[in-house]
Amino acid sequence: MGVFYHFGKYLILLRNSIRRPERTKMYVKRLFREMNEVGVKSLGIVALIAVFLGMVTTLQTAYQLIVAWIPVTVIGEIVTETSILELSPTITCLVLAGRVGSAMASELGTMRVKEQIDALEVMGVNPASYLVFPKILATVIVIPMLVVIAMALMISSGAFIGNNSGIVPINDFLQGAQSIFKEKVFIFSLQKAYTYAFVISSISCYQGYYTQGGATGVGKASTRAVVWSCVIILFADYILAQLLL
Amino acid sequence: MIELKNLQKSFGDLSILKGVDAVFETGKVNMIIGASGSGKTVTIKCMVGLIEPSAGDVLYDGRSVLELGLRDKKKLRQEIGMLFQSAALFDSMTVEENVAFPLRMFTKQPESEVLDRVNFCLKRVGLENRNKLMPSEISGGMQKRVGIARAISMDIKYLFCDEPNSGLDPKTALKIDHLIEEITDEFNITTVVNTHDMNSVFEVGDKVVFLYNGKKLWEGTPDDILNTEVEELKDLIFASRFIRRAYGV
Numbered sequence: 001m002g003v004f005y006h007f008g009k010y011l012i013l014l015r016n017s018i019r020r021p022e023r024t025k026m027y028v029k030r031l032f033r034e035m036n037e038v039g040v041k042s043l044g045i046v047a048l049i050a051v052f053l054g055m056v057t058t059l060q061t062a063y064q065l066i067v068a069w070i071p072v073t074v075i076g077e078i079v080t081e082t083s084i085l086e087l088s089p090t091i092t093c094l095v096l097a098g099r100v101g102s103a104m105a106s107e108l109g110t111m112r113v114k115e116q117i118d119a120l121e122v123m124g125v126n127p128a129s130y131l132v133f134p135k136i137l138a139t140v141i142v143i144p145m146l147v148v149i150a151m152a153l154m155i156s157s158g159a160f161i162g163n164n165s166g167i168v169p170i171n172d173f174l175q176g177a178q179s180i181f182k183e184k185v186f187i188f189s190l191q192k193a194y195t196y197a198f199v200i201s202s203i204s205c206y207q208g209y210y211t212q213g214g215a216t217g218v219g220k221a222s223t224r225a226v227v228w229s230c231v232i233i234l235f236a237d238y239i240l241a242q243l244l245l
Numbered sequence: 246m247i248e249l250k251n252l253q254k255s256f257g258d259l260s261i262l263k264g265v266d267a268v269f270e271t272g273k274v275n276m277i278i279g280a281s282g283s284g285k286t287v288t289i290k291c292m293v294g295l296i297e298p299s300a301g302d303v304l305y306d307g308r309s310v311l312e313l314g315l316r317d318k319k320k321l322r323q324e325i326g327m328l329f330q331s332a333a334l335f336d337s338m339t340v341e342e343n344v345a346f347p348l349r350m351f352t353k354q355p356e357s358e359v360l361d362r363v364n365f366c367l368k369r370v371g372l373e374n375r376n377k378l379m380p381s382e383i384s385g386g387m388q389k390r391v392g393i394a395r396a397i398s399m400d401i402k403y404l405f406c407d408e409p410n411s412g413l414d415p416k417t418a419l420k421i422d423h424l425i426e427e428i429t430d431e432f433n434i435t436t437v438v439n440t441h442d443m444n445s446v447f448e449v450g451d452k453v454v455f456l457y458n459g460k461k462l463w464e465g466t467p468d469d470i471l472n473t474e475v476e477e478l479k480d481l482i483f484a485s486r487f488i489r490r491a492y493g494v
């Protein structure tokens with residue numbers, strides 16, 4: 001019962017958010033602000049995670065494969081494949097759910113409890129399309145870019161650490177990486193990224209937009225935004241793997 | 246002039262407004278008074294369309310909100326200004342951007358005209374040269390004044406204020422009250438003010454509507470209030486020992 005109620009309300013919010021805007025210029029301004037907020041400000045954390053994941057994956061793969069008859073290029077293959085297929089879209093987006101989702105939910109939640117959303121409505125602005133739509137669009141544009149950056153960083157940091165620790169020479173690593181790279185897998189990974197970006201932004205906007213109960217309500221909304229985004233991302237990960245692989 | 250016709254609102258089984266009829270006159274500061282929780286905010290929110298009434302109608306100079314089409318409703322919205330209890334300035338925008346917001350959103354005025362209008366409104370509320378400050382950098386009283394400036398930045402006909410001086414010291418509260426009164430006279434608009442502050446009622450009120458338990462129990466001028474026989478209204482007015490002492494009640 002509760003689930004259907006929320007799902008219905010969520011769909012209504014999404015529908016309201018694609019109404020025609022009053023003044024396109026104001027919305028475009030808002031879109032760029034959000035892209036900066038979501039993308040540029042997340043670059044640091046995404047890079048940090050990607051570099052460490054790439055190094056750790058390389059070291060652990062090497063540890064598991066220490067058998068003489070397996071060529072070292074296999075390490076390059078495995079690191080590249082897991083980075084593109086799973087680590088860069090899913091782990092990056094799980095982290096972004098925390099970073100971006102909580103920020104969105106608390107921004108909208110604060111606007112709700114401080115009557116700023118009411119103020120927009122009284123003026124005759126449609127708050128859903130003015131506030132929610134640019135956030136979702138910005139996230140869907142920017143997160144796949146972050147995911148591609150994460151891929152590149154993961155693979156290069158893997159190659160670097162493999163070479164530096166004497167496990168696999170950089171040329172062998174890259175040869176493995178090139179032999180395994182398939183366009184299909186890359187596109188599948190981007191499909192994941194688009195899906196997760198939509199999940200994070202729409203769920204977090206929903207939680208924030210309907211915040212109730214003052215400052216505590218804002219905290220709760222932002223927690224719920226992160227938890228639900230993560231749960232749905234993992235669920236979607238499974239469904240997409242079933243459907244598309 | 247704004248008329249309420251049998252305005253009703255329930256939340257689930259809880260009936261908050263049980264049929265309120267009232268008239269708020271043009272060029273006057275109309276006050277809705279009542280204890281906390283008596284439904285003042287719900288009344289105003291029904292009037293401006295933030296809450297859908299369960300029954301009844303609101304007429305803006307004869308235009309029934311029930312019968313307005315989408316386009317006319319939009320037009321009406323632009324004739325309405327509202328000052329919220331918490332001022333409700335947009336946190337992420339400067340004072341200037343807040344006041345300019347409705348103009349940039351709804352008018353096609355060139356930027357220079359927008360800024361002229363913003364400066365005029367800010368000057369009108371006594372806040373010059375604060376354009377670039379953020380809402381968090383100014384006091385509560387100033388935030389309310391910016392809220393008023395934003396409300397009047399469009400050519401409004403109706404001004405709603407929800408507890409305009411809550412959380413302000415008596416002197417600042419008085420300034421806000423007088424500002425609201427002056428603006429009402431100057432632009433000849435219909436102003437509706439929610440308050441439980443008797444001080445503002447006597448200071449700037451032209452007409453008073455007393456809400457009790459979801460109904461209008463009394464209406465009249467501030468001068469009539471002191472002679473009222475309505476017990477519930479007396480309770481509200483003479484709640485403070487200071488007033489009781491002053492009037493020897």
Ligand SMILES: Nc1ncnc2c1ncn2[C@@H]1O[C@H](COP(=O)(O)OP(=O)(O)O)[C@@H](O)[C@H]1O
Pocket residue numbers: 256261279280281282283284285286287288
């Ligand atoms: N959205 C809502 N849902 C349920 N009850 C509400 C809602 N808004 C207001 N109420 C109730 O309506 C009553 C009147 O509230 P309000 O108009 O805010 O009073 P006040 O006169 O202090 O402004 C209160 O008891 C409040 O709990």
Ligand SMILES: [Mg+2]
Pocket residue numbers: 285286407408
């Ligand atoms: Mg109130």
